[in-house]
Amino acid sequence: MAPSILMILDQDYMAPWHLLKDCMWGVGAAAFEKGAGKSFWDYMADDPAKNQLFTEAMVFDSQTWTSELITGCKDMFDGSRSVVDVGGGNGTALRAIAQAFPHLKCTVYDVPHVIADSPNHPEFVLHDWGNEECIKILKRCKEAVPQEGGKIIIVDTVLDSDSDVGPYSHLKLYSDLEMMLTFGGKERTEEEWEKLILDAGFAGCKIKCISAVQSSRHFLIKGSFIIWVSAGIGIDLFVPSSPSNSTMLSMQVQEDDHQAAQAKIWEIVYGFSDTLVLRSAIQLGIADILHKHGGPISLAELASRIPVNCRNVDHLYRIMRYLVHMKLFSTRTIDGQLRYELEPAAKFLVKGWDQSMVPALLAISDVDFMAPWHHIKEGLRGECATAFEKAFGRSIWDYMAGNPAKNQLFNEAMACDSRLLTSALISGCKEMLDGIRSVVDVGGGTGTALRAIAQAFPHLKCTVYDLPHVIADSPNYPEVQRIQGDMFKSIPSADAILMKCILHDWDDEECIKILKRCKEAVPQEGGKVIIVDIVLDLNSDSFYSHMRMCMDLDMMLNTGGKERTEEEWKKLIFDAGFAGYNIKCISAVQSVIEAYPY
Numbered sequence: 032m033a034p035s036i037l038m039i040l041d042q043d044y045m046a047p048w049h050l051l052k053d054c055m056w057g058v059g060a061a062a063f064e065k066g067a068g069k070s071f072w073d074y075m076a077d078d079p080a081k082n083q084l085f086t087e088a089m090v091f092d093s094q095t096w097t098s099e100l101i102t103g104c105k106d107m108f109d110g111s112r113s114v115v116d117v118g119g120g121n122g123t124a125l126r127a128i129a130q131a132f133p134h135l136k137c138t139v140y141d142v143p144h145v146i147a148d149s150p151n152h153p154e155f156v157l158h159d160w161g162n163e164e165c166i167k168i169l170k171r172c173k174e175a176v177p178q179e180g181g182k183i184i185i186v187d188t189v190l191d192s193d194s195d196v197g198p199y200s201h202l203k204l205y206s207d208l209e210m211m212l213t214f215g216g217k218e219r220t221e222e223e224w225e226k227l228i229l230d231a232g233f234a235g236c237k238i239k240c241i242s243a244v245q246s247s248r249h250f251l252i253k254g255s256f257i258i259w260v261s262a263g264i265g266i267d268l269f270v271p272s273s274p275s276n277s278t279m280l281s282m283q284v285q286e287d288d289h290q291a292a293q294a295k296i297w298e299i300v301y302g303f304s305d306t307l308v309l310r311s312a313i314q315l316g317i318a319d320i321l322h323k324h325g326g327p328i329s330l331a332e333l334a335s336r337i338p339v340n341c342r343n344v345d346h347l348y349r350i351m352r353y354l355v356h357m358k359l360f361s362t363r364t365i366d367g368q369l370r371y372e373l374e375p376a377a378k379f380l381v382k383g384w385d386q387s388m389v390p391a392l393l394a395i396s397d398v399d400f401m402a403p404w405h406h407i408k409e410g411l412r413g414e415c416a417t418a419f420e421k422a423f424g425r426s427i428w429d430y431m432a433g434n435p436a437k438n439q440l441f442n443e444a445m446a447c448d449s450r451l452l453t454s455a456l457i458s459g460c461k462e463m464l465d466g467i468r469s470v471v472d473v474g475g476g477t478g479t480a481l482r483a484i485a486q487a488f489p490h491l492k493c494t495v496y497d498l499p500h501v502i503a504d505s506p507n508y509p510e511v512q513r514i515q516g517d518m519f520k521s522i523p524s525a526d527a528i529l530m531k532c533i534l535h536d537w538d539d540e541e542c543i544k545i546l547k548r549c550k551e552a553v554p555q556e557g558g559k560v561i562i563v564d565i566v567l568d569l570n571s572d573s574f575y576s577h578m579r580m581c582m583d584l585d586m587m588l589n590t591g592g593k594e595r596t597e598e599e600w601k602k603l604i605f606d607a608g609f610a611g612y613n614i615k616c617i618s619a620v621q622s623v624i625e626a627y628p629y
């Protein structure tokens with residue numbers, strides 16, 4: 032599966048997903064063209080390395096379904112003497128067909144750079160194109176086959192209908208958006224295929240699954256079917272016989288484990304599409320519109336309210352179909368019309384309330400903040416201090432200092448994280464603040480967490496301490512004093528130092544330096560350092576476990592830091608010369624570690 036995975040996760044190939052919201056604007060160029068300045072096909076023609084990547088993925092794809100096609104639909108070529116594989120790439124698929132059916136004269140037909148050089152795109156042709164272009168292609172196909180017995184064989188995905196949700200529906204819907212973004216094409220339901228084929232002047236079509244859902248690797252990957260199109264009017268269509276039940280059963284037994292493993296990999300690979308579809312939903316304000324509307328809303332009403340000039344309602348429909356599949360929204364038919372509603376999780380996508388996750392989600396899914404994930408291997412090779420530096424040529428903090436828009440995005444995300452954590456933090460810190468008169472929040476960002484603490488404990492003198500560009504970007508809360516500076520050089524004195532999501536940004540050596548500065552800043556009598564950070568528990572299966580692991584890699588890539596187990600925290604705290612510590616779990620991703628310097 033490596034060739035397909037490498038292509039799907041290539042940074043250039045993923046780029047259009049970041050432009051999903053722009054797909055509402057019109058029916059023109061696909062997102063790929065907007066991002067790259069040329070069509071996917073022109074881009075491939077100009078870039079031999081990317082063309083090879085694409086080709087290898089398509090060859091893999093082709094290999095996975097060819098044997099299904101040959102065994103499942105053997106009779107298909109009865110009476111045919113010649114086949115042209117339109118968009119047949121390097122001929123991987125057609126070669127296998129030619130070997131299985133030696134009586135056929137086989138011809139691959141493709142664009143010049145594909146024929147001349149590297150292979151390309153052996154099947155799945157029509158899903159690359161909009162309906163109008165497909166009709167043109169189908170008409171040319173019709174001209175190319177004889178009236179008597181001529182046929183067009185289309186190998187492509189057939190989407191499940193809304194009521195018939197199959198095991199691979201998610202992959203098929205992913206593929207639909209991929210076609211929309213990269214080529215301006217689409218995956219189609221059975222009804223849409225039928226309409227397309229009739230609109231192209233054909234007499235009719237038959238759709239056949241290559242083999243049973245349970246036993247087909249091909250189905251697993253692409254969910255594709257063969258569509259038989261009759262070229263001649265009134266010709267009785269040929270329907271191939273299905274494999275017998277017993278054959279299917281034995282295929283299933285052999286392939287079950289194989290399929291389960293493949294399915295797991297595909298699910299992981301396509302994880303990014305969930306992230307970026309969610310991002311587009313936020314950018315389009317879909318949850319806000321539904322929340323404000325206060326009840327089920329039709330597609331047309333939704334389209335009229337989204338904050339871009341939505342001229343492509345079909346694209347909006349397809350994005351909504353995916354979001355419904357993700358269970359963020361649901362549909363209901365009222366008076367014969369499909370209407371959308373919010374599912375409970377979608378309330379966190381509504382903007383402007385204290386538990387909204389929107390600022391954090393927009394930062395995490397930002398194209399720049401996702402870029403370091405494409406450079407894990409350079410980080411491992413030691414070519415750079417962090418993957419972030421590989422991507423942008425400087426540390427994340429220097430990058431923020433020089434980029435006000437991203438600095439604001441980051442600061443708002445951190446403030447959002449603080450708001451989500453506030454009530455757990457306040458109840459978790461209550462006893463720790465007994466006898467404490469002043470707190471400095473080191474790396475306290477724009478002061479959101481400290482302000483909530485100041486309001487909950489009004490006797491405290493609260494000071495936020497951060498880098499100059501962050502202090503400049505932060506609001507002037509009356510409860511919170513603001514000081515700019517560098518925590519590696521000095522830290523303002525207080526009874527307690529608070530550090531939320533700070534030490535996980537740094538490696539052990541740097542953490543020890545920071546902790547030593549903290550120790551200098553607090554009194555010997557009762558002084559303490561309150562660390563709010565993740566404590567990794569590798570054996571736990573709490574619903575935060577996965578996120579904690581993700582955060583660890585996030586730190587490795589972006590800041591050069593890490594998340595730590597209790598053992599690692601203990602070592603760090605003692606290595607910094609502290610006398611002891613206590614860990615308190617709160618109802619959040621992070622825990623509170625109270626560290627005693629003396």
Ligand SMILES: C[S@@+](CC[C@H](N)C(=O)[O-])C[C@H]1O[C@@H](n2cnc3c(N)ncnc32)[C@H](O)[C@@H]1O
Binds near residue numbers: 446
């Ligand atoms: C991950 S953010 C945490 C922000 C805040 N504590 C929170 O949890 O919302 C890390 C913070 O450390 C600050 N920071 C980085 N290097 C620093 C330094 N040398 N001195 C002071 N603050 C620094 C960053 O500007 C940023 O605000």
